[in-house]
Amino acid sequence: MKKARLILLPFSLLLLTGCWDQHLLKxxxxxxxxxxxxxxxxxxxxxxxxxxxxxxxxxxxxxxxxxxxxxxxxxxxxxxxxxxxxxxxxxxxxxxxxxxxxxxxxxxxxxxxxxxxxxxxxxxxxxxxxxxxxxxxxxxxxxxxxxxxxxxxxxxxxxxxxxxxxxxxxxxxxxxxxxxxxxxxxxxxxxxxxxxxxxxxxxxxxxxxxxxxxxxxxxxxxxxxxxxxADENSTMNGRITKKVFKDSTTKINDYVTVNIEKSKRQLDIHFTPDHEVSVDVTLNLEVSLIEYPRQHVMNQSGIADMNARLTKVFTKDAKKVIVKLQQADCDGLGVGRRIMALYPDQWKKLNWEKDYPRVRFHTKVNVSVVESGILS
Structure with missing residues (x-):
């Protein structure tokens, strides 16, 4: 019986219908x-x-x-x-x-x-x-x-x-x-x-x-x-130049360029009894200094001062980004999606098209210099 099946198998293939669909490059x-x-x-x-x-x-x-x-x-x-x-x-x-x-x-x-x-x-x-x-x-x-x-x-x-x-x-x-x-x-x-x-x-x-x-x-x-x-965890590099000083006679010394080595974002959502939404956005950045003409070699106090300056500048810029997103009524961070997934009952009480521009964002960027160059 087994041999008969093996013999009939090739012939049964002839009865199967096929499909011919080709797109010739020429x-x-x-x-x-x-x-x-x-x-x-x-x-x-x-x-x-x-x-x-x-x-x-x-x-x-x-x-x-x-x-x-x-x-x-x-x-x-x-x-x-x-x-x-x-x-x-x-x-x-x-x-x-x-x-x-x-x-x-x-x-x-x-x-x-x-x-x-x-x-x-x-x-x-x-x-x-x-x-x-x-x-x-x-x-x-x-x-x-x-x-x-x-x-x-x-x-x-x-x-x-x-x-x-x-x-x-x-x-x-x-x-x-x-x-x-x-x-x-x-x-x-x-x-x-x-x-x-x-x-x-x-x-x-x-x-x-x-x-x-x-x-x-x-x-x-x-x-x-x-x-x-927008990314909870990222190891993608990114170079960015910021003005962190205002007192240099040589203007190039007012700027530093950092390379973002690692980032981690935390986004927490809160609701008031009146169903108003507030969002805490915290972004932690680990960066390396790749251009800092103002100071040749940095010590620990210099790094601490740079961390504070970069934190202030990046936080200010991040707040501007959030304001732009809200003015454009663009929920690029997916806050609404997060509410839908974690707080479905609260989502049903919201009219997101109208409520999103009124969301109160509390944004903070913490910058930590983890490398300051081969001369340090």
Missing amino acids: DTKLIYAVGMDLVKDEDKVKITTSIPSIMTASGQGPPQLESVVYSSIGPSVRGSRNNLDRTISEQINTSKNRVVLVSKEIAKKDLYAYLDVYYRDPMSNLAAKIIVVDGKASEFLEITPKSEPITSKYISDLITSAEDVSMIPEMNIQYLCSRLFDPGSDALVPYLVKMPGNEMLKIEGLAMFNETKYKGYLRSDESMLFTHL
Whole structure:
């Protein structure tokens, strides 16, 4: 009986139905970057794509890899993409897309409405970076960086390197969706600007959202502080320069640069009998001094004085970050989500959209210098 089963097994495989689904590379154009803009006069959407292409050299040199930019206008994102498909000889494929650039004008209207197509298309790369740009997204994809001929790679690497040094938190299309529709937290997205000329871009900070709409941005130094305020435990490094003195005749001596070696945040929520919310946010930073031109060698009293000065400066800056978040009605720290999880009965009594801006935050940053350089 066992032998009969073994004999029949290969023949039974012939009766099984199969599925043939292939996408040949030679028939597709791989998109590595997408930009979205509003066409105000026509109330339509302009889609700009960046596609790497091998350019044959006119002389004897080797072929060059360059970015080719295509644009199309339509009534919606999918409609624009369909129009773009009619102008390109191969089929458009977004499975390798690295970045999605969205103009600030679109972000102010309703970010999700313009990203809906990415969540419905199984070919979309949900790990692609989402970025809000100051200006037209099409112009950001038309830059010609000297350091990298492929614009999409330049932008993707720019974002990744900023994430590695805790300048901005990690964010992609997939993670963004849950934050946009979470009643207890809001999203912050990398905010990009163009430098003079047409060769370089700069991460200006983080775009703040209330639900699906852009409400302002945090500057780059504020963004780094927010990244550590939003993370309970972090060992990600981050360099930041602060003015801690005001009495130097040589102005450079007023500044120090520290590298954040480790951070730990504690967030405690309290309620009054009237259901008002107060939040204690304590951030402990361990830092190393990597630039301190004012003093050659530091002793213990010097380190204690520096700890006090940095604590005062960082606490003041952290309070400004919290104020900005509340003014933008952006719950970037996820306080509402924490109340929902730990205090569900209290959450039911709150109208978070109205109550969040009135939350009383008590913020403190404790800075401890753990290393002051090889000369100490």
